[in-house]
Amino acid sequence: MPRRTATMLASTLMLIALLCAGVFIPVPYSEMSPGPTVNTLGDHDGEPVLQISGRKTYPASGHLNMTTVRVTSADYRMNMVEAVYGWLAHDYKVVPHDTLYPDGKTEQQSTQENAEEFSQSQESAKVAALKELHIPVKSWVIVSTVVKDSPAQGRLHAGDVIKAVDGTAVTQPNDVAKLVTKHQPGENVVFTIVPAKAQADAEKADKTATQTQDVTIKTAASNDSAAKRAIVGISAGTDHTFPFTIDIKLADVGGPSAGLMFALGIYDRLTPGDLTGGKFVAGTGTIDDNGTVGPIGGVEMKTVGARSKGAQYFLTPTENCAAAAKDTPGGLTLVKVHTIADALAALKDIRSGDTAALPKCTTKG
Incomplete structure (x- = not known):
C-alpha cells in the first residue's frame, strides 16, 4: 500500500475513532437552555395565574413575565459532541453537572427542593407586595423541617410555632439558631411552642392560638465545622396569615426565581392602572x-427566552447584571433592581416613556 494512501487511511480511522469517542464517551456536564416565560398578569393552561378573592382587584394589561430555564435531567449523560455544540451555541449553556446536581443529588431530590423553594417564593412574593401596599400581614416563626435521627425528631414537628427559646422571645427565624448555639453540645435547650395542630385549629377559627407548651431537648454537636456548634436538628422558617386569599396557579415550575415577578403581578392586580x-x-x-x-442562576438563558417572546425590558437582579450584560439580546433593555421599590420605580419610568434615567445593567454590574 502506498505510504500516502496508508497515511490517509490512518488519519481517517483516527478521525472516526475520535468521533466515536465524542459520541459515546460521556462527559461530566449538563445543559441549560431558555424555558417557558409566563405572564403573571395573564392566563396559563386556561386559568388566571393570579387568583385573588376577598379584596377588590383591578384589570391589568401589558406583560409582567416570569422566566424559566430548562435543564437536562440528573441521569442524562452528555457526550463530547453535545458539549462542544452547547459551548458554541448562543441559546445553550454547558455547565458542570455538579452545578445543577451537587453532592450526587438525584432528580427527584432536586425536584422536591425546587418545589419547596417555589412555594416559599410565592409566600414571600405575597408578603413583599402587601407590605409595599401597607396591608398588614400576620407572621410567626415555625419549625420548617426536622432532620431525621436528630435530637428534635419526635419532640418538635414541622409547623410548630416557636414562641421562645430558653424564655427569650423569637421574632425571626435566625433568632432560633443564635439562641441554640449559646449552649454547648450536650446541654438542654427549652423551646416554647404552639403545636402545629393547635395553630391550624386557631387559624380555621380565625383566632389567635394561646395553647403553648415547653419542650426540652438535649443539644448535639454539629458536623460542619472544627468548632462544634450546639444543634437540635431543625430549620426555622416563617409562616403567614393573609387578610384575603391570593392563589398562584402555575404548575411544573420550580425554584425561587419568580418571586419578584409574582410580587409585581400581585401589586398590579391590587392597584388601579397598569x-x-x-x-x-x-x-x-x-x-x-x-x-x-x-x-x-441561568440569567443569560432567561434574557434570550424573554426577548424571543417579545420582551422590551428585563428586570435584572443587581448581582446578575454583569453576567446578563455580556450578551444582551438585541432590542432588550436590562434594568437593574435590588428591591421591589426599585422595580416599581423603574416601571413608573417605563410606562411614562421616560427611560433615559433607568438604571441599566452594564458588564461592570
Missing part, C-alpha cells in the same frame, strides 16, 4: 419578605 403602561416587561429574581431582590 404598572407597565401596556409594555412587555419580563424579569427574574428571588424576593424575601422585606422586598429585597436576590440573584438567580
Whole structure:
C-alpha cells in the first residue's frame, strides 16, 4: 500500500475513532437552555395565574413575565459532541453537572427542593407586595423541617410555632439558631411552642392560638465545622396569615426565581392602572419578605427566552447584571433592581416613556 494512501487511511480511522469517542464517551456536564416565560398578569393552561378573592382587584394589561430555564435531567449523560455544540451555541449553556446536581443529588431530590423553594417564593412574593401596599400581614416563626435521627425528631414537628427559646422571645427565624448555639453540645435547650395542630385549629377559627407548651431537648454537636456548634436538628422558617386569599396557579415550575415577578403581578392586580403602561416587561429574581431582590442562576438563558417572546425590558437582579450584560439580546433593555421599590420605580419610568434615567445593567454590574 502506498505510504500516502496508508497515511490517509490512518488519519481517517483516527478521525472516526475520535468521533466515536465524542459520541459515546460521556462527559461530566449538563445543559441549560431558555424555558417557558409566563405572564403573571395573564392566563396559563386556561386559568388566571393570579387568583385573588376577598379584596377588590383591578384589570391589568401589558406583560409582567416570569422566566424559566430548562435543564437536562440528573441521569442524562452528555457526550463530547453535545458539549462542544452547547459551548458554541448562543441559546445553550454547558455547565458542570455538579452545578445543577451537587453532592450526587438525584432528580427527584432536586425536584422536591425546587418545589419547596417555589412555594416559599410565592409566600414571600405575597408578603413583599402587601407590605409595599401597607396591608398588614400576620407572621410567626415555625419549625420548617426536622432532620431525621436528630435530637428534635419526635419532640418538635414541622409547623410548630416557636414562641421562645430558653424564655427569650423569637421574632425571626435566625433568632432560633443564635439562641441554640449559646449552649454547648450536650446541654438542654427549652423551646416554647404552639403545636402545629393547635395553630391550624386557631387559624380555621380565625383566632389567635394561646395553647403553648415547653419542650426540652438535649443539644448535639454539629458536623460542619472544627468548632462544634450546639444543634437540635431543625430549620426555622416563617409562616403567614393573609387578610384575603391570593392563589398562584402555575404548575411544573420550580425554584425561587419568580418571586419578584409574582410580587409585581400581585401589586398590579391590587392597584388601579397598569404598572407597565401596556409594555412587555419580563424579569427574574428571588424576593424575601422585606422586598429585597436576590440573584438567580441561568440569567443569560432567561434574557434570550424573554426577548424571543417579545420582551422590551428585563428586570435584572443587581448581582446578575454583569453576567446578563455580556450578551444582551438585541432590542432588550436590562434594568437593574435590588428591591421591589426599585422595580416599581423603574416601571413608573417605563410606562411614562421616560427611560433615559433607568438604571441599566452594564458588564461592570
